[in-house]
Amino acid sequence: MSLVYTEIMHLSASLLVGGSLSLLSGSYLPLVLSLVAGFFIDGDHLIDYLIFRGSRVTLKGFFSGNYFKESQKAYIFLHSWELAFGIVSLGLVANSSLLFYSVGLSLAVHLLIDQFTNSPGLYAYFLYHRITHKFDLKSSFPLCSP
Ligand SMILES: [Zn+2]
Secondary structure (H helix, E strand, O other), rough: OOHHHHHHHHHHHHHHHHHHHHHHHHOOOOHHHHHHHHHHHHHHHHHHHHHHHOOOOHHHHHHOOHHHHHOOOOOOOOOHHHHHHHHHHHHHHOHHOOOOOHHHHHHHHHHHHHHOOOOOOOOOOOOHHHOOOEHHHHHOOOOOOO
16 A cells, blocks of 8 residues: 555544544644544654664665564554553543543554554554564564565
8 A cells, every 4th residue: 555545544533533533622732633633643663764764864775674574673652552441441431531642642542543554564553572582673574575
């Protein structure tokens, strides 16, 4: 699936989640938080790129996504079910629960979309899985070949 199509799906889902919660709350803040958590969270790919390329970075290199296959690593620290569950759980006990739900639900929807579009292994988006496999790309994304 193309990167542009996937990003359109992330943007649409974030607008739907955030827009719904904004309508419920009468505030724009859930929409803004949903966009950050559900759309801009792919910015964590930049960490993978910087770890691999160091100071030798280019926009073209970053958007190619080739650094995953070249480095054979997948850090993507924010792509984490633990993080999504943790944030939603905070919403259960916090006074400003709608804000936590905005972030946690948008992240969860993002992960679901990635699960169905990136051909990952079942546990790829669990940070614990990636840590215990030393962020090895094939352990999380077995269909990725160098
Ligand atoms: Zn993603």
